[in-house]
Each structure stands twice: as C-alpha cells, then as structure tokens.
Amino acid sequence: MSTIYQLLVGIVLGIVQGVSEWLPISSKTQVLVVSTYLLNLTFQQAYAFGLFMEIGTVVAAAIYFRTELLALLSVLLGSKDSAKRKLFVYVLVATIATGIVGAPLYLIADSLTGVPLGIPMLLIGIVLIVDALVIWHSKKKQREGVNTRKFANLGMKDYIIIGIAQGIAALPGVSRSGITTSTLLFMHVEPEEAFRLSFLIGIFAAIAAFGLVLLSSKTNVSVAITSVGFAGIAVAIVTSIIVSLVLIRFLINVAGKSKIVYLTAALGIIAIISGVISIITGVTG
DSSP states (O other): OOHHHHHHHHHHHHHHHHHHTTTTSOHHHHHHHHHHHHHOOOHHHHHHHHHHTHHHHHHHHHHHTHHHHHHHHHHHTTOOOHHHHHHHHHHHHHHHHHHHHHHHHHHHHHTOOSOBTHHHHHHHHHHHHHHHHHHHHHHHHHHTTOOOBOGGGOOHHHHHHHHHHHHHTTSTTOOHHHHHHHHHHHTTBOHHHHHHHHHHHHHHHHHHHHHHHHHHOHHHHHHHHHHHHHHHHHHHHHHHHHHHHHHHHHHHHHTTSTHHHHHHHHHHHHHHHHHHHHHHHTOBO
C-alpha cells in the first residue's frame, strides 16, 4: 500500500470516526465497515480497530469538556463543592456500571466469526429510528408542560441505569451516544443536558475500551495499524479530533431544536438501507 493511499485512508477513517462517534450511530461499526473494505481486515481485526480509533475522539472530548474534567480533578484533590462532587459520583458510578456490563460483552463480540456486516447496520438503523421517536416524545412532553429534569434531579439509580446502557454499547452495531442519550431522554432529561451528560461519560468509557483492546486484542490492532501505516494512523487521529470538536459543539447546540429529530430519523433510514444491501450482497466479517 502506497504512502499516499495510507494517508487518504487515514483521512477517511478520521472523518468517519469523528462524525459517527457523536451522532446516534455506532462509530466502532462505521470504522469496522470502512476498514473492512479499505484495508481488507477480518471482522475481529476491524472491530478491535474501531474501538482503538476512539482515542482521537477522547482527546477532542477532553478538550471540549475541560471545565468538567477540571471539576472532577478538584474533587480528587479535596474539593467539597456539592455540584462538583455530584458530577464526580455520576461519572464514577456510571463508569463502573459500564465496565461490569461492557467488558464481558466486548469479549463475546471479539470471539464472533462470519458475522454479516449488514446486521450491525440494521441494528444502527433501528436504534436511530427509536432515538428519533424518543427525542420527539421528549419535546412533545416539553410542549405539553411536562416538567423535564436536569442533572441536579438525577440520583444513584439513574447513574447505574445510564452506565448499564453505555455498557451494552460494547456490542457491534449499538451506538454508545445513541443508547445513553436515549436512556437520558426516557428519563425526561432535557435534550441539551442529555447530550452533554452522554458525551461526558463517553470519555471514560472510551479510555476503558481502548485499554481493554490493547490488553485483549493486541494482535488484531497491530494488523490494522500495519495495514494503514503509522502515518495513516496519525492522520486519522488528528482528523478525528478536528471533526469531533466541530461536531460536539454543533450537536449540543442543535439538541434543543426540532431538526435533530429529522436528522436522526434520516440517518436511521440510510443505515437500514445500507444494512439490507450488505446482507443481500453477502458481505461478512
């Protein structure tokens, strides 16, 4: 593979990761599908690579949520501020719940062979359509005067449920941001707050997933990195950081507007059509 092709692949992978991580679609599955086609990886190699690629979006999220992360650090350093301590407990409990559920599911998914790539795409489409309905329902309740909740109104049980939902996203085809945002919306959390809280705990889930991949799937990740080259990987990570910073701001701003419903539904329809085509053509990992 030529250096120019590796760099082009890196740009494509970076854009795919940077866009799909924050939309209610599964970034690891998008990277899985693209890297399978462009790099001729197996399902396991592409799946591990999809989780590995989250490192770029972690950096972007850390930059965007630097104020919240500094608040968490201040608690570790002894801050008694009640709002900061509540945020710390939320992140800690949700992350622990994610690990308990997500680690076993990842190991199961990593052992799968011959999985039709169309199935994850169909799952993505279904999640997106459900997500659009949830957002629409949430906004309808707001218009009807039903009280919505903010972070201050959430409790320990809510944190655990959100963490469990995030852990399920370890499975291929399940969007982490999609399932956690949907869970928060089902709890009647305001859309803008739901996106913010979902993205924030995603930082720690992605770091944990990155570490788990390096520990359990080093061979698969090495094959993927060799295929795209170190220059291609560097370009992919930088590209995903830039795209992520733009998209995080855009999504949080648009979360309170009605257009997010139509955008989510349209993406779901596209994903379902893509999954059907993949199944018909018999593409497997």
